[in-house]
Amino acid sequence: MPATIATMAIPRTRFILIDTSHAGNVGAVARAMKVMGFDDLVLVNPRWPDVLTRTEAIERASGATDVLARARTVPTLDEALNGMTHLCATAMTPRDFGPPTRAPRDHFNMLLNKELPALDGRALEPDLVLNAPEGIAFLFGSERYGMKNEDVYRCHVALSIPTHPDYGSLNIAAAVQLIAYDWRQALSVLGHGFDVQPATAAPQHADAAQVAGMLAHWQQALVDIGFLDPAAPKKLMPRLQQLFNRAQPTAEEIHILRGIAKAMQGAAAAPATSEDRAQAVHKR
Numbered sequence: 001m002p003a004t005i006a007t008m009a010i011p012r013t014r015f016i017l018i019d020t021s022h023a024g025n026v027g028a029v030a031r032a033m034k035v036m037g038f039d040d041l042v043l044v045n046p047r048w049p050d051v052l053t054r055t056e057a058i059e060r061a062s063g064a065t066d067v068l069a070r071a072r073t074v075p076t077l078d079e080a081l082n083g084m085t086h087l088c089a090t091a092m093t094p095r096d097f098g099p100p101t102r103a104p105r106d107h108f109n110m111l112l113n114k115e116l117p118a119l120d121g122r123a124l125e126p127d128l129v130l131n132a133p134e135g136i137a138f139l140f141g142s143e144r145y146g147m148k149n150e151d152v153y154r155c156h157v158a159l160s161i162p163t164h165p166d167y168g169s170l171n172i173a174a175a176v177q178l179i180a181y182d183w184r185q186a187l188s189v190l191g192h193g194f195d196v197q198p199a200t201a202a203p204q205h206a207d208a209a210q211v212a213g214m215l216a217h218w219q220q221a222l223v224d225i226g227f228l229d230p231a232a233p234k235k236l237m238p239r240l241q242q243l244f245n246r247a248q249p250t251a252e253e254i255h256i257l258r259g260i261a262k263a264m265q266g267a268a269a270a271p272a273t274s275e276d277r278a279q280a281v282h283k284r
Contacts, residue, residue, distance in 0.1 A: 010187065010190060010192055011085075011086070011134055011135055011136045012040065012083070012084075012134065012135040012136070013038050013040060013135075013136055013137075013138075013183065014040040014041075014042060014080075014084060014135060014136070014137045014138070015029065015033055015038065015040065015041050015042070015137075015138050015140070015176060015180070016041075016042045016043075016044060016077070016080045016081070016137055016138065016139045016140065017029065017041070017042070017043045017044065017046070017140050017172070018044045018045070018077065018080075018139060018140065018141050018142060018147065018148075018151060019044065019045055019046070019047070019141065019142035020043055020046045020047065020051065020142065020143065020172070021046075021047040021142060021143050021144055022047075022056070022143055023048055023051045023054040023055075023056040023057040023060075024056040024057065024059070024060040025060070025143060025171070025172050025173055026043065026046070026051050026052065026057045026060075026068070026071075027056065027057035027058060027059060027060030027061035027062070027064075027068065028060040028061070028171075028172075028173030029041065029140075029172065029173045029176045030057075030061045030064040030065075030067035030068050030071065031060065031061050031062050031063070031064040031067075031173070032173050032174075032176045032177035032180055033064070033067055033176065033180055034063075034064035034066070034067050035064075035177070035180075036177075036180035036181055036183070036184045036194075037184060037194065038180055038184075039066070039067050039070055040070070041067055041068075041070070041071035041072075042071065042072055042073075042074060042080040043071065043072070043073045043074070044073075044074055044075070044076065044077050044079075044080050045073075045074075045075055045076070046073055049073070051073070052068050052069075052071055052073065053068075060173075077139075077151060077154075080137075081137060081154075083134070083135050084134075084135040084136065084137040085134045085135050085136075086111070086135070086136045086137070086156055087136075087137050087139060087154060087155040087156055087157075088107070088136065088137065088138050088139065088155060088156065088157050088158075088159050088179075089139050089147055089151065089152045089155035089157070089158045089159065090138060090139060090140050090141070090147070090158075090159050090160075090161075090175055090179065091141070091146060091147050091152050091158045091159075091160070098149070098152050098153055098155075098158060099152065099153070099155050099156055099157050099158050100157055100158070101157070101158045101159075101160050102157055102158075102159065102160070103159070103160060103161070103162055104159045104161065104178070104179055104182040104183070105182050105185070105186070107157050107159060108182060108183055108185075108186035109186060111136075111186075112186060112189060112190070136183075138159075138176075138179050138183075139151060139155065140172055140175060140176065143171075143172055159179065161175060161178050161179070203248075203250050204250055204251060205248045205249070205250055205251075206249050206250060206251045206253070206254045210251060210254045211241075211244055211245075211249070211254065213254075213258075214244075214249075214254045214257050214258050214261075215237065215240060215241060215244070217258050217261045217262075218240065218257065218261045219237055220261075220265070221260075221261035221262070221264040221265045221268075222236075222264075224264065224265045224268040224269070225264050225265075225267070225268045226268075
């Protein structure tokens with residue numbers, strides 16, 4: 001890990017929704033942000049002044065109402081951008097000119113590695129060249145018409161999520177989720193990523209004595225049912241030993257296998273029924 005990345009301060013992260021028209025989408029965005037550990041949400045001129053407390057927003061937030069409670073609405077984009085030093089538009093529509101278009105992961109890696117000025121061939125703000133951005137803002141336009149050109153032009157980059165070339169329409173909450181995930185993954189190099197949480201406890205493997213006891217039980221059971229000839233065992237038991245070494249059974253699985261061996265021995269010791277004797281005679 002480069003030293004410049006390891007010692008870099010974590011930039012504040014803000015998600016900005018411009019001219020949002022659906023309250024349910026606001027709730028879904030809050031949920032997408034919280035899943036990735038972000039909580040700074042600003043709405044610029046939303047359709048509904050009370051959008052953060054509307055029923056649709058609260059229902060779609062699904063447990064992320066704390067993000068809604070912290071969120072704020074402002075009338076202009078200037079107010080939403082206060083304190084932000086690196087602005088990322090999320091614009092899928094091609095434009096004649098504007099900031100460079102990049103996939104989120106590519107841009108985030110370049111940003112944290114301070115590769116943007118050399119790559120773009122033009123100077124950025126001095127603070128951005130010398131240091132990590134103090135605050136990074138992700139801007140999302142209206143569900144109906146996307147981002148306005150003048151808002152995109154203010155940004156350092158236009159992030160474009162790779163999609164199928166014939167259909168690139170994403171719900172705003174889905175777009176926020178993808179951007180938030182990629183940004184969190186990028187922050188993992190700074191020690192601020194999330195580890196995968198195991199769904200089940202790590203298995204407790206049986207020890208050598210338990211495996212040996214089970215194999216001895218199986219050896220006797222195999223003899224009892226006539227499968228193993230003790231006078232000429234060949235390499236059956238060593239092969240079973242290797243099989244179970246590879247399988248690494250747990251203590252519970254050893255109990256199951258010993259239960260099977262016990263059932264085999266019970267079946268072998270049971271007196272033959274008339275039907276069994278009839279089948280034996282028929283086979284002769």
